[in-house]
Amino acid sequence: MEQTIRNQRVFFNNNNTKSLSFRVLALKKLKRLLQENEEILNNAIYKDFKKSSFDNYTNELSLLYKDIDEATKHLKKWASIKKVTTNLVNFPSKSYIIPEPLGVTLIIGAWNYPYQLSFAPAIAAIAAGNTILLKPSELPINTSNSIAKLINENFDPSFFKVIEGGIPETTTLLNQKFDKIFFTGSVPVGKIVYQAAAKNLTPVTLELGGKSPTIVTENCDLKTTVRRLMWSKYLNAGQTCIAPDYVYVHETIKENFLKECKKEIKASNYNFENGNYVQIIDEKNHTRLVNLIDKEKIYFGGKHNITNRYIEPTILKNVKDEDEIMKDEIFGPILPVLSYTNLSEIIIKIKERPKPLSCYIFTNDNKTRKKILNEISFGSGAINEAIMQISNSNLPFGGVGQSGIGSYHGESGFKTFSHYKSILEKPNWLELNLKYFPHSKIKLKIIKFLMKLEF
Structure with a gap:
């Protein structure tokens, strides 16, 4: 696990995932693999808890195909630099926000919709430009095996890797340093994940539950x-x-x-x-x-x-x-x-x-x-x-309070796995002396005036 995480960090730091074309190709590859292996996925989930191929498609796979199609269609827009207004105090300059991937991400899936709840956050993480370590639930063992085989035989583990196992493996994973942790499951386990992430100040999305x-x-x-x-x-x-x-x-x-x-x-x-x-x-x-x-x-x-x-x-x-x-x-x-x-x-x-x-x-x-x-x-x-x-x-999916932290789906998922970097860019052709020493009453008066105009 530790070596895999190190490899993923090197892969990410070499900017391999920054290219939008890399992300789109990875998403399209994932969709193709899911479609080509639908029968295998259907058989696995039926063995685990008798979910039919009809329900597997309508409840799980169709939602994933839609997520991938939407991400590939809108990725350029989602990842584009966002221009924002600049206040008068910073005149003359321009301001903008750059979406950037967080880095090495850990996704812990749930057993009740094992394909959808494992791959949906992974799709968002890929779209945002991250590397992914995916830990599917061990309860539907055949489903977990099929997910691992599908990914580990077709993707570079430095980019996308599945690790199977139960509580010991999950505990070991949580002791590692990640740039983002995404967990779907129960409230008690969510608290354990949150506490583990806090040790490294790792941002967390928790999709939990509650009495609806x-x-x-x-x-x-x-x-x-x-x-x-x-x-x-x-x-x-x-x-x-x-x-x-x-x-x-x-x-x-x-x-x-x-x-x-x-x-x-x-x-x-x-x-x-x-x-x-x-x-x-x-x-x-x-x-x-x-x-x-x-x-x-x-x-x-x-x-x-x-x-x-x-x-x-x-x-x-x-x-x-x-x-x-x-x-x-x-x-x-x-x-x-x-x-x-x-x-x-x-x-x-x-x-x-x-x-x-x-x-x-x-x-x-x-x-x-x-x-x-x-x-x-x-x-x-x-x-x-x-x-x-x-x-x-188009509706962000997530909880509030004890039912969860954060949301995903569509652009909301892209945002969940991204950091929005704020930039102020100023030219050199004009320099106002308001902020520099020596201070004066007239400077303060001008600053107060400008601040009033802004708010």
């Missing part, structure tokens, strides 16, 4: 709401960082809401054979999730089988804020349903929790929409939709 709330008001379009909500909740068997974690539904429509949810789940027929459902990633998480299911509050579902790591799409009713399932992020196919009558009261409850990664609002009332958006802080969200905000690369 959903609010369903009495004037929503109920059938459409339920259809979109059920799809987003049970996609990837609920193992999605921006999945709706729990739902507050207005008391007046609660029973109809539950009935529609049950109907929609049955119609969707979630199972491995249909290719629209996946396994829980491992037995440890399966056991954790099963222990969260209060049998007395099951409205629908609840069946499970640890042999094939299956948990049926489950809805819990009459859930209270103090219940065990409301303490931490669920990250599985269990949906707690709580009711409310007073919107302001549940906003207070949501705000008492750590700031969530996402929030979803289903309503046709503009006043309600504005109130929630104005009063609740969260990373990203949607109105009358869920999860789909991630598919728009």
Whole structure:
């Protein structure tokens, strides 16, 4: 690891990644490799937790292709020098900002969308002109192996290298000096990464999680709401960082809401054979999730089988804020349903929790929409939709507070892996004596006047 990092630093310091043409060629090469190896990638992820080729393309690979296409199309603009206004105190001169790569970057991917959450930040890092050391999650081992083989057999390790392993390897990596660390995962591990980075004052982007709330008001379009909500909740068997974690539904429509949810789940027929459902990633998480299911509050579902790591799409009713399932992020196919009558009261409850990664609002009332958006802080969200905000690369994706630090996707990702170097350039044909000694009252008066004009 240490030698690889040293090699990458030499490669970077020799300005190999500074050329835009180098970056574009690397991005196009990555896309070609992904496309040519789709079948291998599909087989690997199916072996790990039965994700279908349909879901692998729609949830993961298609987003990566789009990221690469957008980066290659707009890279020249993103990397261009940005002219800015110069103040009068510095007359005559010009000011501009130069985007430059940070250097040697470490990207630690997550297991729930192992391709998308490993390669998306890597695409941004390449576009910005960095070298990359990628550590995919070890839980989906076949996926990790396929990522390592794809990259390590086709890229110069001094530029792009994959290192596999678990906690020991990750710990060793975090003890090294990087110019940027990008981590996707849980809040507890995010804190460990942040502490390790602090030793070297390394800038960090943390994409974490949290209990993302959903609010369903009495004037929503109920059938459409339920259809979109059920799809987003049970996609990837609920193992999605921006999945709706729990739902507050207005008391007046609660029973109809539950009935529609049950109907929609049955119609969707979630199972491995249909290719629209996946396994829980491992037995440890399966056991954790099963222990969260209060049998007395099951409205629908609840069946499970640890042999094939299956948990049926489950809805819990009459859930209270103090219940065990409301303490931490669920990250599985269990949906707690709580009711409310007073919107302001549940906003207070949501705000008492750590700031969530996402929030979803289903309503046709503009006043309600504005109130929630104005009063609740969260990373990203949607109105009358869920999860789909991630598919728009013009929307920066990231958390706030405990749900994360920083954002990426599209130009936001380029900025995350760049430093913006500010430059003041002054000619030699004129030199004002205002700043030089000896000082005088008239000089101070002129300076104060100029400063007033600027502000």
